[in-house]
Amino acid sequence: MDQPIIETAAVPTVAPDLARxxxxxxxxxxxxxxxAFTPLPAEARLFTPAMRDPxxxxxxxxxxxxxxxxxxxxxxxxxxAAMMLRFRAQAQALIAxxxxxxxxxxxxxxxxxxxxxxxxxxxxxxxxxRRLHVDxxxxxxNRGERLLRVFANVHPDGVARVWRLGEPFEQVAQRFLPRAKxxxxxxxxxxxxxxxxxxxxxxxxxxxxQLHDAMKADLDYQQHAPQKTVAFPSxxxxxxxSDQASHAAMxxxxxxxxxxxxxxxxxxxxxxxxxxxxSRLTGRVLV
Ligand code: SIN
Ligand code: FE
Numbered sequence: 172m173d174q175p176i177i178e179t180a181a182v183p184t185v186a187p188d189l190a191r192x193x194x195x196x197x198x199x200x201x202x203x204x205x206x207a208f209t210p211l212p213a214e215a216r217l218f219t220p221a222m223r224d225p226x227x228x229x230x231x232x233x234x235x236x237x238x239x240x241x242x243x244x245x246x247x248x249x250x251x252a253a254m255m256l257r258f259r260a261q262a263q264a265l266i267a268x269x270x271x272x273x274x275x276x277x278x279x280x281x282x283x284x285x286x287x288x289x290x291x292x293x294x295x296x297x298x299x300x301r302r303l304h305v306d307x308x309x310x311x312x313n314r315g316e317r318l319l320r321v322f323a324n325v326h327p328d329g330v331a332r333v334w335r336l337g338e339p340f341e342q343v344a345q346r347f348l349p350r351a352k353x354x355x356x357x358x359x360x361x362x363x364x365x366x367x368x369x370x371x372x373x374x375x376x377x378x379x380x381q382l383h384d385a386m387k388a389d390l391d392y393q394q395h396a397p398q399k400t401v402a403f404p405s406x407x408x409x410x411x412x413s414d415q416a417s418h419a420a421m422x423x424x425x426x427x428x429x430x431x432x433x434x435x436x437x438x439x440x441x442x443x444x445x446x447x448x449x450s451r452l453t454g455r456v457l458v
Contacts, residue, residue: 176336176416177401182206183268189439192270196443198340198415200401206265207406208258208323208427217251218327218425220286228298232256232282255282255427262321262408262429269410276437277319280430288424289332300420302387303337303396305445306413307379312372314458315446317433318414326405326425337417338397341448343382346392348452351381375457378449379414386417393419415445 177200180191195201210218223230227240232255241248259282267274289301296302306318324332337343354374362368372380386392400421403409411418413430435444442448450457 176200176339176399177202179204183265187269187271192439193443195270195410195412196438196440198412198417198443200334200336200409200411200416200418201269202401202403203265203408203410204404206323206408208261208325208408210254210325210327214250214254215327217247217254217284218286218325220288220424222247222251222284222286229283229285230255231284232259234279234281251284255284258282258323258427259429262323262427263431265321265408265410266319266431270439272439273319273433273437276434278316278432280318280432282430283426283428285426285428286424289420290422296387297384299387302393303335303398303417303419304383304386305340305343305379305415305417307376307383309380310368312368312370312376313432314370314373315375315435315444317412317435317438317444319410319431319433320413321408321410321429321431322403323408323427324403324405324423324425325427326423329405330423330425331402331404332423332426333400333402333421335398335400335419335421337386337419340415340417340445341452342397343386343417344445344448344452347382347385348378348449350385351378354378373458374455375446375449378453378457379445 178194179202182203222241222243224240224242230240232238232252238248238252241251354377359372363371435441435446438444
């Protein structure tokens with residue numbers, strides 16, 4: 172690895188640390204070993220894989236506070252939603268301390284609770300987050316909006332969540348852009364007309380999906396790409412732009428996560444976004 176891909180940080184208490192913001196915007200993971208989300212004693216019963224409806228990939232709470240993907244009786248679902256709301260508020264407060272200039276521009280996405288054991292989940296290669304990837308979602312074009320995510324390992328028995336972190340975004344893009352299929356506006360219009368995308372897939376969205384898929388499909392890359400394995404212990408928190416940081420979740424159970432969206436023009440350094448990098452490398456206007 173020619174540059175470190177993770178920064179260990181103390182809990183922020185004072186005015187913005189520009190070096191830390193630059194690291195985050197360069198695609199590094201900010202890791203807070205001493206920042207825990209602490210469930211209440213009464214919430215211990217929510218820590219079972221049975222909380223997830225087997226038909227859903229995750230349990231999520233949308234920006235409006237609606238819970239989806241949970242199983243079990245109404246009372247435990249309400250308790251789960253309350254715990255997730257508390258996590259969301261704490262994660263938002265962390266981002267506000269870390270990157271105050273984002274606050275006015277951030278859009279709250281969904282909060283998830285992931286009670287399933289990663290190691291034994293059977294998934295298609297494309298959905299398998301144990302393969303290194305950058306996040307890009309087929310049905311939700313975002314035209315360059317950033318995906319800022321806060322993760323907290325809340326495993327009650329101290330089991331770490333183990334990730335792999337890969338090479339910087341620009342290297343990923345340089346490696347895989349030459350293999351990317353061309354964007355087709357006609358296909359984008361058809362996907363939208365068929366209801367398969369929530370809005371029109373821009374060339375940016377197309378390229379991000381191509382990178383996501385090409386990374387995951389390439390087993391040689393998965394094995395030999397520059398990478399580092401990092402164990403996030405339970406009781407720790409980490410933050411990254413997951414559309415930029417190459418990552419894979421290898422093992423662990425019980426995670427809380429919040430996704431927020433940020434217009435790339437609202438970054439401290441607007442040249443650091445995947446949109447700016449892909450535009451520069453292709454020489455094209457992508458959105
Ligand atoms: C991912 O975003 O790839 C998965 C993160 C996790 O479940 O730890
Ligand atoms: Fe991911």
